[in-house]
Amino acid sequence: MNLMITKKIMKRGWLKVMLKQQDQADGIRRMSKSKPVRVIAVASGKGGVGKTNVSVNVGISLVQMGQRVVLMDADMGLANVDILLGVYPKYNLSHVLAGEKTLDEIMVTAPSGLKLIPGASGIQKMTELSTIEQAAVIRAFSEIDQQIDVLIVDTAAGISASVVNFSRACQEIIIVICDEPTSLTDAYAFIKLLNRDYACNNFHIIANMVQTVQQGRALFQKLNKVTDNYLDVTLQFAGAIPYDEYLRESVKKQTPVVIGFPRSKSAQAMKSIATKIGNWPLKTQAGGYIEFFIERMVKYSQKDIA
Numbered sequence: 001m002n003l004m005i006t007k008k009i010m011k012r013g014w015l016k017v018m019l020k021q022q023d024q025a026d027g028i029r030r031m032s033k034s035k036p037v038r039v040i041a042v043a044s045g046k047g048g049v050g051k052t053n054v055s056v057n058v059g060i061s062l063v064q065m066g067q068r069v070v071l072m073d074a075d076m077g078l079a080n081v082d083i084l085l086g087v088y089p090k091y092n093l094s095h096v097l098a099g100e101k102t103l104d105e106i107m108v109t110a111p112s113g114l115k116l117i118p119g120a121s122g123i124q125k126m127t128e129l130s131t132i133e134q135a136a137v138i139r140a141f142s143e144i145d146q147q148i149d150v151l152i153v154d155t156a157a158g159i160s161a162s163v164v165n166f167s168r169a170c171q172e173i174i175i176v177i178c179d180e181p182t183s184l185t186d187a188y189a190f191i192k193l194l195n196r197d198y199a200c201n202n203f204h205i206i207a208n209m210v211q212t213v214q215q216g217r218a219l220f221q222k223l224n225k226v227t228d229n230y231l232d233v234t235l236q237f238a239g240a241i242p243y244d245e246y247l248r249e250s251v252k253k254q255t256p257v258v259i260g261f262p263r264s265k266s267a268q269a270m271k272s273i274a275t276k277i278g279n280w281p282l283k284t285q286a287g288g289y290i291e292f293f294i295e296r297m298v299k300y301s302q303k304d305i306a
């Protein structure tokens with residue numbers, strides 16, 4: 001009897017060792033297979049300042065530069081990237097979480113070549129996933145990393161836990177501001193929260209709906225002055241996008257401005273921002289791989305409910 005128990009324990013011990021080795025082997029295989037992907041969050045604090053238009057148009061511009069780009073709609077309340085792109089996805093991330101679809105099956109490719117991961121309320125379920133489900137989601141994302149160069153995460157308005165978790169899981173954070181006092185105070189509040197609570201200290205700023213590039217730069221400097229005085233952060237000016245009726249028109253037509261009005265001022269600005277992003281140094285250390293983004297996202301949301 002005792003001998004049997006000892007054997008069982010030994011067996012379990014071996015099993016544990018074997019499983020651990022298998023885990024490590026999987027990890028190494030994954031690492032050697034995967035390549036760094038730029039994972040960029042687009043946030044703002046205040047709503048309606050142009051996050052989704054920036055995500056879509058900068059994303060398409062990157063596609064036009066030869067990059068393979070996936071845009072993830074992380075706005076759970078008002079998922080609207082599909083509307084701007086004029087595509088009608090049947091499935092979303094909740095179907096991947098439920099194990100009904102693979103990530104490849106839910107991704108929709110817009111005519112511009114930009115790929116979309118439709119968000120919907122499924123993402124919120126990240127907080128309720130079991131360890132096995134989490135692993136499945138992470139695997140689903142690791143499998144697409146061969147096919148993409150950039151993942152853009154369009155977040156919702158506000159500074160809810162979900163927006164914060166998405167943003168801090170990304171390697172790069174773009175904050176869109178416009179010339180309104182509440183846009184600056186909300187952007188500041190968001191930066192402060194990410195810096196104070198999560199040690200994020202690098203942010204890229206895009207000034208949208210400005211009259212001139214100078215006005216955009218002045219807006220950036222206004223925000224930079226306050227963060228310099230009170231926080232330990234570095235803000236970088238990623239560019240300015242003029243207020244442009246063509247952009248409004250493109251929203252109505254459900255055709256992104258860089259496609260519908262490629263010579264318009266806003267389209268030109270989107271393209272030069274994309275060129276800048278294309279020149280950002282690629283982060284190759286841990287965290288530059290897409291599965292780490294998802295791992296972090298799952299981990300952070302788990303902490304939230306703990």
Ligand SMILES: Nc1ncnc2c1ncn2[C@@H]1O[C@H](COP(=O)(O)OP(=O)(O)OP(=O)(O)O)[C@@H](O)[C@H]1O
Pocket residue numbers: 044046047048049050051052053054075078155156157208209210241242243244245247248251266
């Ligand atoms: N450069 C611009 N010129 C003119 N209008 C603009 C510009 N950028 C954005 N807009 C207007 O602002 C509206 C909101 O833009 P968008 O949906 O991209 O903002 P958002 O930050 O994603 O909003 P939300 O916080 O609700 O997600 C657009 O429908 C458009 O009418």
Ligand SMILES: [Mg+2]
Pocket residue numbers: 051052053075080154155156
């Ligand atoms: Mg939006």
